Amino acid sequence: MSDKWLTGTVTENRHWTDNLFSLRVKGAPVAFEAGQFVRIALDIGGERVARAFSFVNPPQDALLEFYGVIVPEGPLSPRLAKLEPGDALYVAGNPAGFLTLSEVPDAETLWLVATGTGLAPFLAILRTEAPWRRFRNVVLVHAVRHASELAYQELIRQTRARYVTFVSREAAPGSLAGRIPAAIADGRLEQAAGVPLAPETSHVMLCGNPQMLKDATAALIARGMRKHRRRTPGHITVESFW
Numbered sequence: 001m002s003d004k005w006l007t008g009t010v011t012e013n014r015h016w017t018d019n020l021f022s023l024r025v026k027g028a029p030v031a032f033e034a035g036q037f038v039r040i041a042l043d044i045g046g047e048r049v050a051r052a053f054s055f056v057n058p059p060q061d062a063l064l065e066f067y068g069v070i071v072p073e074g075p076l077s078p079r080l081a082k083l084e085p086g087d088a089l090y091v092a093g094n095p096a097g098f099l100t101l102s103e104v105p106d107a108e109t110l111w112l113v114a115t116g117t118g119l120a121p122f123l124a125i126l127r128t129e130a131p132w133r134r135f136r137n138v139v140l141v142h143a144v145r146h147a148s149e150l151a152y153q154e155l156i157r158q159t160r161a162r163y164v165t166f167v168s169r170e171a172a173p174g175s176l177a178g179r180i181p182a183a184i185a186d187g188r189l190e191q192a193a194g195v196p197l198a199p200e201t202s203h204v205m206l207c208g209n210p211q212m213l214k215d216a217t218a219a220l221i222a223r224g225m226r227k228h229r230r231r232t233p234g235h236i237t238v239e240s241f242w
């Protein structure tokens with residue numbers, strides 16, 4: 001299938017740290033559901049190099065927004081980080097993905113659990129009406145290496161989400177230490193969120209580092225949860241970033 005590419009224009013490239021950036025792009029109208037991703041691309045050495053990026057903006061916003069980390073050895077992300085207002089960015093015309101609330105069954109508590117830039121799809125979901133209409137509690141969990149990488153805090157605090165952060169490589173007041181799976185296993189995560197994490201009450205959406213997805217899924221299975229599939233409903237929905 002040949003790709004249909006839209007040519008967007010960068011309006012802003014915000015740098016949160018030396019490694020983290022958020023691109024805003026105009027002029028590439030695409031229809032999608034919050035939680036989905038789209039391939040974005042640059043022409044590098046005569047070839048179009050494309051990678052999946054989750055929408056940060058909710059579907060109703062005309063400006064697209066993407067949240068990225070520089071993988072120094074990667075072909076695309078270091079170049080995306082250098083884009084400036086006025087530069088062109090190609091956006092594929094076919095958003096996709098199943099990390100969406102339309103794929104999630106009803107529950108009392110929705111857990112949105114991310115490492116690193118895996119936060120992106122949840123920022124879109126939090127700015128739609130569905131989570132607030134459908135779930136009594138919404139918990140956003142964000143794990144990063146350093147406290148300076150806790151991006152989008154202001155936006156998150158403007159929502160009604162319970163917000164739990166992990167900082168793994170330095171001491172950070174107000175954040176949990178260590179990793180998400182261990183805190184699921186020993187009860188620290190639900191204690192910090194103030195709501196139970198149980199199959200009777202919860203659906204968990206996980207996004208980011210594939211090893212975190214595996215380890216967290218194992219910890220949730222040990223608590224009686226199971227992977228969600230359309231034909232066999234469960235409690236765990238995942239999206240791996242690599």
Ligand SMILES: Cc1cc2nc3c(=O)[nH]c(=O)nc-3n(C[C@H](O)[C@H](O)[C@H](O)COP(=O)(O)OP(=O)(O)OC[C@H]3O[C@@H](n4cnc5c(N)ncnc54)[C@H](O)[C@@H]3O)c2cc1C
Pocket residue numbers: 037051052053054055066067068069071073074075076077078097116117118120121239240241242
């Ligand atoms: C469905 C989906 C959605 C995605 N959404 C986003 C997003 O919103 N923001 C984003 O930054 N990336 C996202 N990614 C990853 C993205 O597609 C690229 O892989 C990433 O931007 C690096 O591109 P690259 O060409 O520089 O390196 P690549 O050759 O693509 O990656 C090289 C290596 O970098 C590491 N890596 C890749 N992505 C990340 C990451 N996000 N965080 C930490 N390490 C990583 C992995 O070890 C990977 O093998 C998503 C991937 C998928 C599959």
Ligand SMILES: NC(=O)c1ccc[n+]([C@@H]2O[C@H](COP(=O)([O-])OP(=O)(O)OC[C@H]3O[C@@H](n4cnc5c(N)ncnc54)[C@H](OP(=O)(O)O)[C@@H]3O)[C@@H](O)[C@H]2O)c1
Pocket residue numbers: 019069070071072115116117143144145146149166167168169178179180181209211212213215216
């Ligand atoms: N973040 C940086 O300081 C930095 C700097 C330069 C370049 N980069 C590039 O960015 C990429 C890494 O980005 P990132 O820091 O956003 O992602 P990351 O390595 O996935 O780390 C994000 C968070 O996920 C945690 N994590 C990792 N594996 C886990 C597992 N199995 N279970 C549970 N939690 C787990 C990490 O904890 P741990 O700390 O315990 O691993 C950290 O808290 C690399 O390619 C690197 O080259 C990052």
